[in-house]
Amino acid sequence: MEQRTQGILLKTNDVGEADQVVNVFSLDHGRMVFRARGAKRSKRRFAGLLESFSHHEIVFQPGRGGRWPILLRLEPIEMHTTLRGDLGAFSAASYAVELFLKLTKEGDANPRLFQLLSTFLTYSTQQPLSPKGLCRFHLRILTDLGFQPNWNHCMECGRLFGKESFFHFDLAQGGLLCQTCLPPQSRTTRPLRIATQRLLSQLQKQQSLNSLAVRPWNDALLLLNLRTDHLLHGPPQSRNFLYQMNASLPQDSNPHPS
Numbered sequence: 595m596e597q598r599t600q601g602i603l604l605k606t607n608d609v610g611e612a613d614q615v616v617n618v619f620s621l622d623h624g625r626m627v628f629r630a631r632g633a634k635r636s637k638r639r640f641a642g643l644l645e646s647f648s649h650h651e652i653v654f655q656p657g658r659g660g661r662w663p664i665l666l667r668l669e670p671i672e673m674h675t676t677l678r679g680d681l682g683a684f685s686a687a688s689y690a691v692e693l694f695l696k697l698t699k700e701g702d703a704n705p706r707l708f709q710l711l712s713t714f715l716t717y718s719t720q721q722p723l724s725p726k727g728l729c730r731f732h733l734r735i736l737t738d739l740g741f742q743p744n745w746n747h748c749m750e751c752g753r754l755f756g757k758e759s760f761f762h763f764d765l766a767q768g769g770l771l772c773q774t775c776l777p778p779q780s781r782t783t784r785p786l787r788i789a790t791q792r793l794l795s796q797l798q799k800q801q802s803l804n805s806l807a808v809r810p811w812n813d814a815l816l817l818l819n820l821r822t823d824h825l826l827h828g829p830p831q832s833r834n835f836l837y838q839m840n841a842s843l844p845q846d847s848n849p850h851p852s
């Protein structure tokens with residue numbers, strides 16, 4: 595029996611002599627892996643639609659007995675062809691796709707994440723990536739995956755972030771620690787300035803943030819990059835390319851420059 599869902603293509607690999615395996619982030623089932631029969635042998639089989647970043651109505655036959663579902667047809671909604679002609683936008687889209695491939699689990703439905711990816715791809719075709727845009731994307735993906743940092747309290751003693759207190763962000767646990775609760779010689783904590791804490795807290799509550807200086811955005815981006823690297827046990831492969839292709843991203847917010 596045929597089923598349908600909307601999905602964005604993340605990656606395609608060859609398998610066997612004639613087929614391809616297609617990774618998709620879908621609206622209804624989260625990340626899915628399909629077998630596309632004959633797609634390697636004949637590009638016409640899917641009419642050239644098996645392109646990364648493209649958004650489709652997907653028609654498939656569910657997998658049985660642990661097998662991959664079979665991709666039957668793609669009905670294109672948005673091909674995002676402009677992403678392939680602009681290196682800045684292409685690097686942003688590649689980075690987003692790598693994070694989706696590595697941070698999401700197969701079969702974990704998450705319509706908010708689907709919406710985030712769709713919006714980010716469209717955004718990337720319309721304007722150059724800014725520290726602000728990348729911060730928002732990182733914080734949303736972490737939040738929607740359930741790694742929701744609390745930017746207002748010490749996660750040990752519950753103390754509120756105040757004017758005089760100096761806080762630290764724990765990359766391993768994804769929360770704040772006050773000076774008193776900071777373990778000695780901790781390797782996974784980074785100091786957090788008040789302006790950055792305030793920005794991240796407001797960003798998470800989706801408050802409007804138009805009058806902020808550049809520095810807190812750069813610091814916030816560095817922190818979110820480090821937190822992501824901790825979750826992935828290393829930096830995403832496409833990050834250096836992203837920074838090389840987007841001059842507006844501050845180099846010192848890339849924790850692992852090439």
Ligand SMILES: [Zn+2]
Pocket residue numbers: 748749750751752753771772773774775
């Ligand atoms: Zn504390």
